[in-house]
Amino acid sequence: MLRSRSGRDGFETLSEQQLNFETSTVIGDKFRLAAIARPTFLDAGDASGNTSLRLGLAPSGSDLGANTASGVGAEVQLSSENFGLKVGTTPDGFLVQNATLGLRLRPANGPFTVMFNRDVVHDTLLSYAGVKDPISGQIFGGVMSNALSLQGDWAGAESGVYARAGYQHLTGDHVQTNRRIDGGGGAWWRVLKTSDGTLTLGANLFGMKYDKNLRYFTLGHGGYFSPQRYVLFNIPVTWQGTYNGRFDYSITGGLGLQHIMEDDAPYFPLDASLQGRKGPVYTGVTQTGEHFSLRMDGGYRIAPHWTLGGFLDINNTRSYTNQSAGFYLRYIFREQPLVRDMSIPSLPDWTGGRQLGLP
């Protein structure tokens, strides 16, 4: 998997290369048990001397040296249709390493899903892996989001509605603690159905609010997007189809508007002395602009034991352009029919999602 995030080199930019070595098995036809190893390499680029951004205590324009991190993370998942659990760690070679935890419950197979997810914030090298302050030598960052959410889905064959609400508690090493609340909802309608697939049209509204703006890189910041107001409205259009019975694919494009408002942020939110009485602040930003997203997924059953798939995702959700792409190759010990209609549906992963191409 390759992922890149736009921004200023050395700080906001992030290039992520990750391999997922995954093996899974089914327990009693009810549960899916998976073990994943994730070698990960992160590169934030070289900080240009022209940027006004600062890292840790270092003055702007300082030579920050190499800005990379690498390591291997691990995760174990146990999941069923109405339950999911994950336990893992962030990559062990990162300066800040944390445990991850996830739990999904859908009581009584009903419309509501409760989910808790403790995971690292992947925005930047600082939030993802942690960095070393060039001046003091202190390590900071590695922001963990502890997210609790409730989602309701009411879907039929022709249309559906959904709503969600969430709360996050965010912590990191020498990073100010933050909170986030979010919520949203939407609806979709199937507007076309053919033998090759279906076309759905939706309307989606999402909003979130963080207590503090901690998206910078001085000591006490977490380097993650944390606006004080974020509202997104978009119209997603999805075509989901099958080609030749062996290739499942999905294309979703969306256009809309997003509004971002960030408060001023002190340079050193955790250190009153470094901040001073009227110390420097990062000036807040308010902007409203277009939003776009495009995601393509596909999975091809190339042989009874082999599946090949991939995805491409581009969007400007949040304040930056995010691009990711990946592919996978799976070997399934149990022989599978090549035509989807003859397959027995598989169990989802811990989040409740299924990868295309899998039965």
Place this chain on the structure above:
Amino acid sequence: MLTTRWRAPARLLSVALICVGSAAAQMTCQASAEPRSLRYFGAAELLADLVIECTGGRAPAPGEELPEYQVVVSADVPLTMRTLAENDSQSIQWTESLMLVDEPGPNAQYACAPSAQVAEEEPSVIDCGSNEGRANVFQGLRLQDNAVVFRNTPIAPPGASGKRILRIVNLRADVRELTPKPKPAPEPEDVIGAPPDTGKTEPAPEVYLTVRIFGPGGVTVPVAGADQLAGTLAPDVEFELRTSSDQAVPDGEPALLSTPSLTPQGRPEDGPTFLIKFTELSPQVFRRRNVGTNGIDPTFLASQASPGIYAHTESGFFNAAFPNVRGLNKAGLADSGTRIRVVFDDIPPGVRVWFSFREVETGTTGYDEDVPKARLTAPQGGVFRPQLPEIGDYLEVWPSNGHAEALWEITSSDPNTIETLAFSVGLTGPNGDVEFGDAVISGDISPAYAAPEDGISIAAKAIPSFDTSTKIVEPRAAFSLVPALDMSQLVSVSAAGYSSAPVAPGSLVAGFGEGLSQVTLSAFQMARPVLGTTSVNVIDSSGALRPGLVLAVSPGQVNFYLDPLTRSGAAVATVYDGKRPVAEGLLQVVDVAPGLFSATPQRAKASLAGQLVLQSNGHQMLATWIMPGLEPRESQKPGERAYPGSLWHRPATTREP
């Protein structure tokens, strides 16, 4: 060899021992500071030295590489010590803040510098990368507006029984944002319901420093008392506009009201003058440049390189022996003593403004001590170079577009007393070419450089660096030139018979008017420039000032002796009460005007007369002679004699002649 049975406990024990050893090896420190007095106006006030005493840690063996520490110092206000050098490849600024290790004496200070800049002939600068442990002076890098770091500093932990002293000097701060704002006058309705004044005053604003020390691997070194009070703000200076006789000038009124005819060519101290006066509100406001400077040679620089000794100067720790490596030769140096500035604007065209070169004795235009406390300097600092030679004790500051400013540098001050400095301002102008107008004055303890909008940060400016926005004198009326003063008409006639005939140079003149004096006085001996508080100035037809010698005054009359050098033609005579003109009028002067003169103010009671002597050069002079029957004045003492031109007085209440 340990058996398997004992392996686990042994491992636990070794871990415990390592932990204990690590704890013992940890260096710990204690910070302290002696707070200093910080002036309200200070944009670069010298803060207290931050002293950090460290103990513990593992003392390195001889030849062993020293561990490197990062010492970060921050303040709750902007730190404005000067930037001395910049790294070209990075935006790193070397400041004048220094960290001294183990209180080295002036001759044992070795500054750390990059090896490429270390010259063999500079024994006071050594390569700190050599890790020989000899470097004991380290330069602070500016991290941000309010913080510096002494980076990668090799420090040998002193061990359990030793002590290492780190002294951080030359930290300066901009404290203006802490200056208490004057409270607005309460509205009348507020006063009625206002709580009673409890007499409590607001606590003085304070400035704090915080130190953090990071050891190898980013490990924080514990510092007790990491937050230290580094200074307390104190009121700075009171400014006053005073008359030349040191009388207070009410707010809104000019110190001087004059007419073009009262602003003559000539010596500024003879014309209209007034005083500007600065008084310390706390004893350490005025500071000279450094210990080597004084009023005789204010530019001489001497070392102030003894750690812990506060010299009461604008300079801080300053070692004159440091070479110019990363600007170390300027570290701690103040470019001048405290500076005082006054600015005149809207000066009427034609008026020339003169300032006393140094402070004057209040109430006079003269100096009162041999060693000056202040001296006039150029607006950008340095020696003041006037366009014209000095006249008396004055130098002219040439107005440009109605603007003139004077800047004095403190060259001597006493830290233990409240001091007052007064400077005299004199006005002159070409006769008849002076226009009317109202000049305003403002002043401050003050910038030699423009405000920050000129693109120069305070840190890059000279020390002491002040900002024009910090006014200690809000613009107010200074002096006015008006067509005519609100004073009585002076009718001057020859005292020889009180006729309206022209008067002659060297003759007695009688001037009649109203309110000329509060009292009646006669000069018992010599005629005087000032009798009581009354004086007479005559501007002759050449524009020259010709002060008269006053013989007698009363509320309605003044008799004075006209300067023999007065040029013939129309002249203007002005009677002053102190420096306040009270009457003015025209006087016709001719070369020769013979007559007999009475010296007393009232002709009917004249008891003394003068004799006109016509000299060979055509000028005339007055000789006194005593009329028959006159007696010496009552206070005449035995043996006292009358001098030519002196007055003898016979009280009007006694006998008539």
